[in-house]
Amino acid sequence: MSFSIYKYASPMTFYGLAGKMIPWFSWGAAILAGLGLYIAFFMAPTDFQQGEAYRVIFIHVPAAWMSMFIYMVMAFWSAVGLAWNTRLSFMMSRALAPTGALFAFLSLWTGAMWGKPMWGAWWVWDARLTSSLVLFFLYVGIIALWSAIDDRRRGDKAGALLILVGAINVPIIYFSVKWWNTLHQGASVSLMQAPSMAAIMLMGMLVMAIAAWFYSIAVAMVRVRGIILERERQTEWVKELLEKN
Amino acid sequence: MLRFLITVIRRDLLLAARRKGDWLTSQFFFVMVVSMFPLGIGPEPEMLRRIAPGVVWVAALLASLLSLSRLFADDHRDGSLEQMLLSPEPPVLLALGKALAHWLIYGVPLLVIAPVLGLQFGLQADVIGVLMLSLLIGTPVLSLLGSVGAALTLGLRGGGVLLTLLILPLYVPALIFGAGAVDATLAGLGPEANLSLLAAFAMLTLMVAPWVTAAALRISIE
Numbered sequence: 001m002s003f004s005i006y007k008y009a010s011p012m013t014f015y016g017l018a019g020k021m022i023p024w025f026s027w028g029a030a031i032l033a034g035l036g037l038y039i040a041f042f043m044a045p046t047d048f049q050q051g052e053a054y055r056v057i058f059i060h061v062p063a064a065w066m067s068m069f070i071y072m073v074m075a076f077w078s079a080v081g082l083a084w085n086t087r088l089s090f091m092m093s094r095a096l097a098p099t100g101a102l103f104a105f106l107s108l109w110t111g112a113m114w115g116k117p118m119w120g121a122w123w124v125w126d127a128r129l130t131s132s133l134v135l136f137f138l139y140v141g142i143i144a145l146w147s148a149i150d151d152r153r154r155g156d157k158a159g160a161l162l163i164l165v166g167a168i169n170v171p172i173i174y175f176s177v178k179w180w181n182t183l184h185q186g187a188s189v190s191l192m193q194a195p196s197m198a199a200i201m202l203m204g205m206l207v208m209a210i211a212a213w214f215y216s217i218a219v220a221m222v223r224v225r226g227i228i229l230e231r232e233r234q235t236e237w238v239k240e241l242l243e244k245n
Numbered sequence: 246m247l248r249f250l251i252t253v254i255r256r257d258l259l260l261a262a263r264r265k266g267d268w269l270t271s272q273f274f275f276v277m278v279v280s281m282f283p284l285g286i287g288p289e290p291e292m293l294r295r296i297a298p299g300v301v302w303v304a305a306l307l308a309s310l311l312s313l314s315r316l317f318a319d320d321h322r323d324g325s326l327e328q329m330l331l332s333p334e335p336p337v338l339l340a341l342g343k344a345l346a347h348w349l350i351y352g353v354p355l356l357v358i359a360p361v362l363g364l365q366f367g368l369q370a371d372v373i374g375v376l377m378l379s380l381l382i383g384t385p386v387l388s389l390l391g392s393v394g395a396a397l398t399l400g401l402r403g404g405g406v407l408l409t410l411l412i413l414p415l416y417v418p419a420l421i422f423g424a425g426a427v428d429a430t431l432a433g434l435g436p437e438a439n440l441s442l443l444a445a446f447a448m449l450t451l452m453v454a455p456w457v458t459a460a461a462l463r464i465s466i467e
Contacts, residue, residue: 137414144410148401157464158397162411165393165457169415172446176418179442180425 011088011228012237018221018228025221029214036211039204053117056110062209064107064128066216067135070100075167078160088224090156091231093163094146095223099216101139107132127178134173138166152231249334253342254349260319261350267315272354275308279362290367297366298376298427305355305380306387306416312351313391313412314398314405316343317462321399327466340458344385344392352384375430379440383423386447389454390415396461418446 008014040058074093081089111129112122123129142162149155232238261268282300283293320326329339356377363373394412398404426439 134414134417137410141411141414144407145397148398148403148407154464154467158461161393161457161461161464162397165415165453168453169418172418172449173414176421176442180421 009086009088011091011232012235014088015225015228018225022218022221022225025214025218029211029218032207032211032214036204036208039200039207044201044204045198051117053114056114058204058208060107060110060114061205062212063103063110064132065209066212067100067104067107067132067139070096070103070216071135071138071163071167071170074100074163078163082157082160082164087231088228090160091224091227092220093160094156095220095227096216097139097143097146098223099219101136101143103212103216104132104136104139108136127174127180130177131170131174134177135170138170142166246334246338250338250342250345253329253339254346257343257346258349261346267312268350268354271308271312271351272358274311275304275355276358276362278304278307280365283365293366294368294431297363297368298424298431300366301359301362301376302379302383302420302424302427305359305384306413306420308355309347309351309384309387309391310409310412311405313347313388313395314408316347316392316395317399318395318404321466326462330462330466336459336462337455340392340396340462341455344388344455344458347392348385348388352380352388355384356380372427372430375436375440376427379423379426379436379443382440382443382447383419386419386443386450387416389450389458390419392458393454393461396458396465399462399465419443422446 008017036058040055044055044058046052074096077089077093077096080086081093108129111132115124115129116122142159145162146155146159149158229238279300282296286292286296317326320329330336359376359380360373363376368376391408391412394408394415397411398408401407422439422443426436426443429439430436
């Protein structure tokens with residue numbers, strides 16, 4: 001018997017696999033988030049420059065990482081889907097987009113909460129903030145395009161194309177915003193100014209980051225199962241499955 | 246192949262010449278949006294000079310988006326777009342020709358109008374020159390990138406607003422470098438760095454956008 005990952009490219013087999021993965025990843029996310037928050041609130045010391053308010057970075061940094069990483073994963077699945085016309089790839093990027101948008105929004109929101117006590121302003125036109133905002137706009141545009149197209153196949157491909165164009169553009173946007181910021185010499189604050197982080201803080205942040213990963217995988221799996229059921233509803237195996245339950 | 250490209254461009258120019266109303270609407274939109282800013286902000290010449298590059302550039306983005314929503318729509322409605330895609334000529338050339346025609350019809354007039362608006366905002370002659378140069382390099386980017394959005398949103402409900410939502414984030418580099426070049430001139434620094442970056446971005450879009458537009462057209466038509 002030969003094991004092949006291609007087996008799981010079929011929505012039918014992947015449906016089962018996703019179902020098995022969901023409990024592991026959701027419990028993993030819950031436990032890791034609990035651990036991470038414990039480290040964040042009880043073990044990590046108070047920062048002598050930033051006081052207690054710095055603790056928001058335990059949410060903020062993982063959210064910002066995830067928002068960028070999910071976009072990369074979506075671009076990957078879009079490229080695969082356009083190249084090999086695999087059904088599941090498009091479903092994956094559709095399942096991931098709302099989570100990516102959520103994390104992008106979360107990183108902006110928590111960034112504002114961090115900025116108020118640190119910089120004295122909710123919003124600063126810093127390069128990172130601005131490019132995160134543009135990333136959030138990209139997510140919104142992609143979701144809007146999907147929801148405007150009723151035809152499923154066209155929506156899949158159009159969305160994938162837009163995601164890829166955005167992926168080419170994201171680095172350019174990032175650097176343009178960075179140079180724009182230095183030209184204007186506005187707020188010359190940077191997130192990286194903070195002195196090297198205590199090991200326990202880094203630990204808490206990494207645990208929270210892994211929790212965010214687990215959460216994203218679990219949620220994406222739930223969503224992709226819903227999409228699979230909706231799209232394959234005319235097939236035999238879905239009918240059998242629905243009769244059983 | 247070149248003949249096909251020229252035919253596509255000439256056809257669009259001819260169509261635009263027969264429908265002057267549409268064409269004028271877009272130009273007046275540009276002028277009006279720019280003229281609203283002094284009314285909203287106040288007539289201090291120093292302030293107006295500071296904001297002029299950004300205002301003109303943002304208005305140019307909006308004006309191009311306004312006309313882009315119709316880039317393929319009319320041809321799609323009467324079926325000629327499908328015929329052109331069925332022809333043996335490569336669809337990439339069709340996409341490139343359409344984008345270039347859009348630039349000639351809607352982008353180039355902005356260059357001609359911009360100096361007048363620059364005078365309204367109290368810009369010096371050399372700054373106006375840089376503004377025109379930045380628009381000369383930057384407006385093709387708007388047409389090329391916008392054609393991708395126009396092809397993706399072809400025939401969708403709420404196409405115009407949707408197009409804005411998709412394409413404005415992608416315009417960010419053009420806006421930053423374009424307005425940045427004028428800003429740098431105002432600040433006494435040279436505009437060269439920003440203009441070079443804008444030109445590089447324009448080259449990249451020229452290489453990528455026609456292919457993406459062609460693919461998007463095929464997706465939207467099938």
